[in-house]
Amino acid sequence: MNLSAIFGEALRALRQNRLRTGLTMLGMIIGVAAVVLMLSIGQGARTKINETIAAMGSNLLLVVPGATSSGGFSFGSGSVRTLTINDANAIAELSSVRSTAPVTSGTVQLNYTTKNWNTLITGTTPEYFDVGNWAMESGTAFTESEVRSAARVVVLGSITAKSLFGDEEPVGKTVRITNRPFLVVGVLMAKGQSLTGRDQDDNVFVPISTSERQITGNQFPGSIRYMLVQGASAEEMDLAEIEITQLLRQRHRIPNGKDNDFTVRNLTAIADVATDAAKVMSIVLGAIASVSLLVGGIGIMNIMLVSVTERTREIGIRMAIGANQRAILTQFLLEAMMICIMGGLIGLLIGIGGAWLVSQVADMLIVITLGMIGLAFLFSSAVGIFFGFYPAQKAASLKPVDALRYE
Amino acid sequence: MSSIQTTHSTQSLIQLEQLCKSYSLQDVHGQTITTQVLYHINLAIHQGEFVAIMGHSGSGKSTLMNILGCLDTPTSGSYWLSGKNVAALSSNELAQIRNRNIGFVFQGFNLLKRMTALDNVATPLLYAGISRSRSRKQALEFLRHTGLEDFAMHQPNQLSGGQQQRVAISRALINHPSLILADEPTGNLDSQTSNDIMQLFEKLNRDQGITIVLVTHEDDIAAYAKRLIHLKDGHVTIDKNNTGVTALHETF
Known part of the structure; x- marks a missing residue:
């Protein structure tokens, strides 16, 4: 039996059980929609942060006055005016700046x-x-x-x-x-x-x-x-920080052992933390959404197992009229995959729609990439193959005589 | 050994040698109980024969039928079909034999539900690798032969028993098998329809030379066959020609 014929048989079987097919598909739809939505939110957050960082300027250090102490009493940064325009001009002369x-x-x-x-x-x-x-x-x-x-x-x-x-x-x-x-x-x-x-x-x-x-x-x-x-370059940020600190201590005549009267902050480092946080957020969101995809997959396996049991006699008849194991395996595997792929496509549309809605309602940046769409599609097919294989294998390995005799 | 093989292929379509079949079951105490169903069956059926296998329920006739149809495997002994040792064939080869060389007709018709008569008849062709459109065209031809052209788009539950069995027979015939195995084909039919179906078998045997092996426990159905084989408790008790009864039938 060629593939298109098996495809037709699988489609017929799915159409015979519309409600069941629909409900099983729903698990897949929700799973894929959740994954797409979560990935797009995560991706949106990352893009937003990257834009903000780019807007901030690259290789930035912030030097603020303060952090002085007087008689053991510490002041917060910026509380005194120890930095001058001349300090800025001197720092500009450094090779790492x-x-x-x-x-x-x-x-x-x-x-x-x-x-x-x-x-x-x-x-x-x-x-x-x-x-x-x-x-x-x-x-x-x-x-x-x-x-x-x-x-x-x-x-x-x-x-x-x-x-x-x-x-x-x-x-x-x-x-x-x-x-x-x-x-x-x-x-x-x-x-x-x-x-x-x-x-x-x-x-x-x-x-x-x-x-x-x-x-x-x-x-x-x-x-x-x-x-x-x-800084002159991303590699020299640490050097720049050290040189600025040395220069300012020298200019402000701070003896060894005394605290700085200024603070140097690396804004790039802050940006990195934000980027990392966004990345972790995307991963966590994606992982949570994947769980629903997994649950959908288990639902498909469950239904396919029921379907194999219910249709044991049909399998027996098909074997008696010449279906080999591969034809039976392919038919049931295709049924599972069609549920997954159709559910995946619907889920993808709902996910994209949901992402659009979130972007409108919550005024969030939502990014949907072609890679995400491909990933959702690939994932749903993989779930179909993974969870569809065992029931299909079970159907194919039935003995014709037992399957025919099954009531 | 090879000389035996050639002898088989020239002599008979079906050759059973010392064929035994037993089932092992676990009882409630977890102990294995072995039930022997067929004992050392030796049987040869030639191309073009019309054989009725008779016996009471439990005589092993259905089990024998399943083995003949390559649906089940013997526990010991050998089964040669068209000179091929069935025990040596893979499940794919067996599927191909069931598809091309054997046509099944069952008591309960065993049509695929929610599928039109046309598609039911066409399915063996699909498994033979023929395209859907060509399969359907050919299936319609076969339905026309059995007078069911008008019912091609009906589903099995919209057909009478006799019509369903005709569809099943069309399905069995569609790949031009050399052997038709019919397991109580008239068991669910009234006597008039039974006679129609049996006459159809008789015609196929006479005109097309198709070998027919029929399982039945009814004498008047067995009367259509040219050869009678009686099974009792897994043994062949009678194996005789049926010329007298056929003659009687022809006057009918």
Whole structure:
């Protein structure tokens, strides 16, 4: 008997028992749908984290002042102003460092015509946009000479720009910051949330000199809130961390045995932790979903065993009219596989639909790849073969005379 | 040894030598009980014969039939079918013999449920590797011969007993077997239908030279056969020609 004929026989048998076939298939449908949904959620989370990390900039170190202690009393990091712009410039000279961006910050009120907006203001240097992987929506960043001359220029975050200007083009317009006119030179591309969940698009950037002298003022001139350091390469991040620490201890004249008055943090390491967490999450979700696929498979095996027993006489008749063991085996195996593959396809559609629904309702990023679809299909066929083989084998190994005599 | 083999192939379609069959069962105490059903059967059936195997229930006639049909294997002794030693054949070869060389007709018809008469008749062809469309065409031809063309798309439960048995006979014939094995083929039929079915067998035997081996316990059914073999408690007790009865039947 050729395969297409056996296929026809298997299809006929499945159609004869629609309800049973449907219910058995349901196990498969739920299993595959769960796997697809969970994988797509996991993949979505990973993609989201990867995007955030890419947006953050690569090979980043964060140097914050603080962690000082006075008379055995420790202060948290950032509690004192020990880092200066000069520190940042000195660090930029290190061979393991590509560039640095010192940062001061505060909160300001912005005005444009009748609108006003309260937001974060960041005073920094042009390197900041490069190190932090910021792209310009329009206009340009401010320049080195504008930093030196403490020019009244401002770069707007995308949300700030939208709030003040709406659909109007902000570049070339003048906004007022604490009642001083600033020329808008650029608008940043939206970046979304940071890894810590902070909105990165609602802020404005001015030259660090301008910020210190004209806006926030500074109790300790030249001191900064933190600095971003971009390492020369991913391999030299550890070296950069050591060199920065040595240089700063030297510059701050910290004797041996005393604690640092600054802290160096490797942001790449934080990103790695987040990536790993997402990976573990995908694996756990996938594993949980696989259990339902396994249960579906056992259901198929169960039904196929019942079916073989129920159809013992039919098997006997088929053997008497010339079916060999392979034909019987193939027929029952095909029945199991057809349940699995059809269930798998339906499950796949439901899984994709479910993923879409989740992305709409929960506002989550859901990623469905072709590989996942292939995996679901492969998995359901494998379940069919694995759980269908034993019942099919049982049917094929019946003795014709016993099968015929079976009531 | 090889000389014996050639003798077999030229002499007879079926040759049984010292054939024994016993069943082993475990009783409730886990002890094995062996029941012997057939004792040292020696039998030769030639191509073109019409044989009725008779006997009471428990005489072993059905067991003998199953062995002849390659559905069961003897415990000892040998069975030569068309010169081939059946014991030496693999399960695949046996399946092929059942498919090509033997046609079965059962008491309970044994048609496949929820399948049209046409597909029932066509199934042996499918197992012979013939395409579905060609099988169906051929099956329709066979149904036409047995006068069941109009019932081709009916399922077994929509057919009368006689019609079902005709479908079963068409199925048995479709691969042009040299041997038809019929196990109480009229057991579930009324006497008129029984006679129709038996006349069909008689015709097949006479016109096409198909060997027919029939199991029955009814004398008037056995009367159609040309040779009678009586089984009693697993032994052949009578093996005789049936010329007288056939003559009687022809006047009928």
